[in-house]
Amino acid sequence: MKYIDEYRDGALARKLAGAIAAEIQPGRRYNIMEFCGGHTHAIARFGIEDLLPPEVRLIHGPGCPVCVLPVGRIDDAMAIAARPGVILCTYADLMRVPASNRRSLQSAKADGADIRMVYSVEDALTVAAENPAAQVVFFAIGFETTTPPTALALVRAKAEGLANFSVFCNHVLTPSAMEAILAQPQDGPDPVHVDAFVGPAHVSMVIGTRPYETFARDHHRPVVIAGFEPLDVMQAVLMLVRQINDGRHQVENEYSRAVVPEGNRKAQALMEQVLERRDSFEWRGLGALPDSALKIRDSFADFDAERRFEVPARSVPDPKSCECAAILRGQRRPEECKLFGTACTPESPIGSCMVSSEGACAAHWTFGRFRERRRA
Amino acid sequence: MCLAIPARIVAIAEDGVTAQIEVEGVRRPVSLALVEGCGIGDYVVVHVGFALSRLDPMEAERTLALFAEAGLTGGAAS
Amino acid sequence: MSTGSRQGRVEMTHGGGGRAMARLVEELFVAAFDNDLLRRRDDQAQFAAPTGRMVMSTDSFVISPLFFPGGDIGSLAVHGTVNDVAMAGARPLYLSAAFILEEGFPLADLGRIVDSMAAASKEAGVPVVTGDTKVVERGKGDGVFITTAGVGMVPDGVEIGGDRARPGDAVLISGTIGDHGMTILSLRESLGFETGLRSDSAALHGLVADMVASVPGLRCLRDPTRGGLAATMNEIAGLSGVGMMLDEAAIPVRAEVRAACELLGLDPLHVANEGKLVAICPPENADRLLAAMRAHPLGAQAAIIGRVTDDPHHFVQMETAFGGRRIVDWLNGEQLPRIC
Known part of the structure; x- marks a missing residue:
């Protein structure tokens, strides 16, 4: 596979591992957060941690849209789906995400709700066109990568007068969540340990490199935007280790083959036309974050499922004993949570980090739990 | 987050928006509505049925060269 | 008629x-x-x-x-x-x-x-x-x-069961994995996939007869259908009370299956097969068994893909082609395309 296999080369990986090891300064720790679930997945799937020196610790961040979607929003989607005549179209990733009372879209489907899995929002438009008597609702989730297709669907629905189509909008913003992680008090008993960020690959194709400048300039954290292939991750680690050693904090772009500084202007313009910032949005594990999500503009209000249908809009607190918030901030490791692997597993997740295979806990459980014995 | 892979454009419909991409003999339709100036033979990064970015072959080579260079300066890992 | x-x-x-x-x-x-x-x-x-x-x-x-x-x-x-x-x-x-x-x-x-x-x-x-x-x-x-x-x-003298794998044994597969499952998945109209893939559906008893004749001491045989190779390895690890160490680079996967899996966010190790088998035998018989498998048309792409380990956790692990290690877990829930 061109542009994939070259970036998975084991021989180059060993050389890069050597380069990283050679840069490590004795006694120094390098706490690097990969924000994105895509990086978390690559790290786990390719076993990248085995190639890094023990001084480098990778902290798995909250960049998995399925994981951070709060219970209340799933409850809302289920309430919409339960109405007669509604067809709820959703990405398959959401089917098993736990809602209140141990329910999920999957259990709602078993109860008789018409819930259909789609691979693209365009499929949802097709379902709407083919079922004019039904109300077709697209359950939109995702970071900036997944947002432009939703915006485009709204523009098309309006242009084509597809009156039975609407969007339940849950799109969230990456920089806001990175901000929230760093906003924690640094001098408390349990400070956040994030020295640097591996920045998003595909989010950055859309938003470009500039939104990360604030983390370098104001928060003094180096950021390296990196592709999702394993050599990309290792190269980013090498670049971050060098920045930390040099006392630099800059935004660097390792994923220059797909990310340009200004991002995808066409996609940005579409998002701007259709969507605007919410004052506040709740994130599973992180709580309510200001300016962290998007809603549908008034000019597209007719296609906003939140306005078309009454939703309960109830906030459901995260389970008390769950350590997700601390894990997402790098204050705890997954295996340090007492629910990990006991009450909370990928088959019956309790916290956000266990919900999708990209969550910090699920990735550790599914791919990496053999490492615990080595640490012990 | 955001599963997306690079794929080669092998056909573009008359509307200029609907394209076929191919990876190792697997073809599927994608929309080019969110990118500009893509032609047959170009590689695009595809997410949920949409091309989001045109892959720059020169930059791809440069990045691979960076890996090799880092390997030279660091030497092989034990 | x-x-x-x-x-x-x-x-x-x-x-x-x-x-x-x-x-x-x-x-x-x-x-x-x-x-x-x-x-x-x-x-x-x-x-x-x-x-x-x-x-x-x-x-x-x-x-x-x-x-x-x-x-x-x-x-x-x-x-x-x-x-x-x-x-x-x-x-x-x-x-x-x-x-x-x-x-x-x-x-x-x-x-x-x-x-x-x-x-x-x-x-x-x-x-x-x-x-x-x-x-x-x-x-x-x-x-x-x-x-x-x-x-x-x-046949007399043949003792095959999922509980018979022993540390040190060799793990073999009869050919490429994921062909059946990806063929079926690619036909779902909502995906709009076009591939040249074919199901590997086949009757394996002829291959098995040759294998048993060649290595009567064969310990385990399973066909990795639903849940794929990952499920089968975990089943045997659990039944035999052992661990497994697979070698990713040795596991045969067609380029098209790999590509389709990348596009949909699936793991070929979880994709169903209908004409493949996994065999476990003592290490000293591995080469003979491999030769017998490769001599049969349904085992032409057979390979030794790993070994049985002593592991109280019964983990199925894999040395990745990239040079790391990971667990190969059961498929969690149903196999669905991912977007993230």
Whole structure:
């Protein structure tokens, strides 16, 4: 596979591992957060941690849209789906995400709700066109990568007068969540340990490199935007280790083959036309974050499922004993949570980090739990 | 987050928006509505049925060269 | 054979016990599966019991679409049960087949399925000797469901079971993984995939016979169907109380399967196979077993893919081609395309 296999080369990986090891300064720790679930997945799937020196610790961040979607929003989607005549179209990733009372879209489907899995929002438009008597609702989730297709669907629905189509909008913003992680008090008993960020690959194709400048300039954290292939991750680690050693904090772009500084202007313009910032949005594990999500503009209000249908809009607190918030901030490791692997597993997740295979806990459980014995 | 892979454009419909991409003999339709100036033979990064970015072959080579260079300066890992 | 039973659609009377049903059975099923035992028209098949150990297995087949490149529900229903019997190292002898038909299902399609099933059974040399047909109302089935059962005989001296893997044993696979599952998934219209993939659906008892003859000390045999190679390795690890260490670079995967998995966010290790087997044998027999497998057309791409380890956690691990390590876990839930 061109542009994939070259970036998975084991021989180059060993050389890069050597380069990283050679840069490590004795006694120094390098706490690097990969924000994105895509990086978390690559790290786990390719076993990248085995190639890094023990001084480098990778902290798995909250960049998995399925994981951070709060219970209340799933409850809302289920309430919409339960109405007669509604067809709820959703990405398959959401089917098993736990809602209140141990329910999920999957259990709602078993109860008789018409819930259909789609691979693209365009499929949802097709379902709407083919079922004019039904109300077709697209359950939109995702970071900036997944947002432009939703915006485009709204523009098309309006242009084509597809009156039975609407969007339940849950799109969230990456920089806001990175901000929230760093906003924690640094001098408390349990400070956040994030020295640097591996920045998003595909989010950055859309938003470009500039939104990360604030983390370098104001928060003094180096950021390296990196592709999702394993050599990309290792190269980013090498670049971050060098920045930390040099006392630099800059935004660097390792994923220059797909990310340009200004991002995808066409996609940005579409998002701007259709969507605007919410004052506040709740994130599973992180709580309510200001300016962290998007809603549908008034000019597209007719296609906003939140306005078309009454939703309960109830906030459901995260389970008390769950350590997700601390894990997402790098204050705890997954295996340090007492629910990990006991009450909370990928088959019956309790916290956000266990919900999708990209969550910090699920990735550790599914791919990496053999490492615990080595640490012990 | 955001599963997306690079794929080669092998056909573009008359509307200029609907394209076929191919990876190792697997073809599927994608929309080019969110990118500009893509032609047959170009590689695009595809997410949920949409091309989001045109892959720059020169930059791809440069990045691979960076890996090799880092390997030279660091030497092989034990 | 009269063509009368291959026109029109399945009606409730085809399962009603009357003349229409008798005609369907006669003209379609008996004609296609034709053999001495079935021709007696008893409610059961009578045959002499061989001496030694017998095995019995059953499987139900529900698949959409019913027809796919490389096979259909009929051939799959034969291969699936023949393979389940063969995984004891057994020689399959006889099959039964039960059909649940949905009212309105085209008889021409049923005819194609039955013909394909008969061809698969003749090619395998395992006759369908007894059967049953029921019809359910429209909307209460998915065209056709088939359940087959099979019996077979284990040769003397062969002791194969999921609990027999020992640390140090070699793990082998008979060929490329994921072909069947990705073929079926790529046919889902919502994905709009075009591939040249074909299901690997095949009867493996001939391959098994060659393997058993070559290495009588074979310890485990399993066909990695639903849940893929990952599920099979975890099953054996659990049953035998051992761990596994796989070598990712050694596991054969077609380029198209790999590409389709990348596009959909799936792991080839979780994708179903219908014509592959996993074998575990003592390390000193591994090369001989591999040679025997490669000498058979269904094992031409066989490979040694790992080893059994001593592990109280019974972890299935894999050395990745990239140079790291990871766990190979069970598939969690259903296999669905990911977007993130």
